[in-house]
Amino acid sequence: MPLERLLPKKMPDQTIPVFDGHNDVLLRLFLRGGSDPVASFMTGNGKGQLDLPRAREGGFAGGMFAIFVPSPQRPRPDGEAPKDVTDEPFPLEVDLPRAQKAVLAMAALLFRIERESKGQVRVCRTVDDIRRCIADGVLAPVLHIEGAEAIDPEFQTLEVLHKAGLRSLGPVWSRSNIFGHGVPFSFPSSPDTGPGLTDAGKELVRACNRLRILIDLSHLNEKGFWDVAALSDAPLVATHSNAHAVCNHARNLTDKQLDAIKVSGGMVGVNYAVNFVRPDGKRDDDTPLDQLVDHIEYLIKRLGEDHVGLGSDFDGATIPKDLSSAAALPNLVAAMRARQFGDALIRKVCSENWLGALERTWGNGA
Numbered sequence: 001m002p003l004e005r006l007l008p009k010k011m012p013d014q015t016i017p018v019f020d021g022h023n024d025v026l027l028r029l030f031l032r033g034g035s036d037p038v039a040s041f042m043t044g045n046g047k048g049q050l051d052l053p054r055a056r057e058g059g060f061a062g063g064m065f066a067i068f069v070p071s072p073q074r075p076r077p078d079g080e081a082p083k084d085v086t087d088e089p090f091p092l093e094v095d096l097p098r099a100q101k102a103v104l105a106m107a108a109l110l111f112r113i114e115r116e117s118k119g120q121v122r123v124c125r126t127v128d129d130i131r132r133c134i135a136d137g138v139l140a141p142v143l144h145i146e147g148a149e150a151i152d153p154e155f156q157t158l159e160v161l162h163k164a165g166l167r168s169l170g171p172v173w174s175r176s177n178i179f180g181h182g183v184p185f186s187f188p189s190s191p192d193t194g195p196g197l198t199d200a201g202k203e204l205v206r207a208c209n210r211l212r213i214l215i216d217l218s219h220l221n222e223k224g225f226w227d228v229a230a231l232s233d234a235p236l237v238a239t240h241s242n243a244h245a246v247c248n249h250a251r252n253l254t255d256k257q258l259d260a261i262k263v264s265g266g267m268v269g270v271n272y273a274v275n276f277v278r279p280d281g282k283r284d285d286d287t288p289l290d291q292l293v294d295h296i297e298y299l300i301k302r303l304g305e306d307h308v309g310l311g312s313d314f315d316g317a318t319i320p321k322d323l324s325s326a327a328a329l330p331n332l333v334a335a336m337r338a339r340q341f342g343d344a345l346i347r348k349v350c351s352e353n354w355l356g357a358l359e360r361t362w363g364n365g366a
Helices: 025-032 037-043 052-058 096-116 127-136 156-164 199-211 222-231 255-264 289-303 326-338 343-362
Strands: 018-023 060-067 140-146 166-170 267-270 308-310
Touching: 018 140, 018 267, 018 308, 018 343, 025 037, 025 060, 025 096, 037 052, 037 096, 052 060, 052 326, 060 096, 060 127, 096 140, 096 156, 127 140, 127 343, 140 156, 156 166, 156 199, 199 222, 222 255, 255 267, 255 289, 267 289, 267 343, 289 308, 289 326, 289 343, 308 343, 326 343
Parallel strands: 018 060, 060 140, 140 166, 267 308
Antiparallel strands: none
């Protein structure tokens, strides 16, 4: 049967659209997508947490589609979440050729999905692109890189990737590279775990500012965070992080960091990973959505209602079983309503705040 006959319909009319700060579906497809990873994303195969049919069903309208280069020494068996292990040692660094090969392969995969989607997926480079996609019921991915191992010190690769559509970049994942040092997956722990950005990392911040590429703070340790805050002229954004005051995991943000994000006009996307959500730090999918809403509510009180969104970490984490895939996003909306969030606030958290933060970062014509 032709692929276009199998493509899912648009999301239901009453579904609140969600623009999401972070997912790892490209990594899942790259590692274990089968013989045709594009078709498995477009038509769904029951694996993972995000594909086009489940996006349509749950109102997942688009977001940052991360490219992450896996560490070579840790093979991941099927079914294991790839990156959210608690208290694991720092992985080995990834060299430039390996990283560039993987990044190009995953970027090509996203562009193949766009090409073969018959207009149902459009890679976005501006906020206007995203708004048009949401209005048209078209999935709106934004190219994001998590960990800058593929970027050379002269930033030639950065220039080329930006031209291809790169609009968001995390200088590090939770491992060291030439640009800085990531925060480990430790609980309980402060995010103040070591040195911050290197000189090359500081130059990367300046290059991203020049190109209007969003700088993602989510995996930086605290010193790296403050290095970016001191250098960057853009809003401070953590695409998939939570509140350290609610769960004192090293990956979460302290009140002082949150205050700096607020002052900058920045943004936090709340991560669904249960070990960053639960006060006990356990990776247990039997985690009530109320605990996730605790983070949303705390961040709104600290940052204001215009600076909090969602950053699921779909296909990259163990998440609550009541939010088992993108199809279950209405359950999170219902949990926010049960907490007496009004529809206007829910729409801000689900998509509008992200569009505002991206406009403040990218301008009107990135």
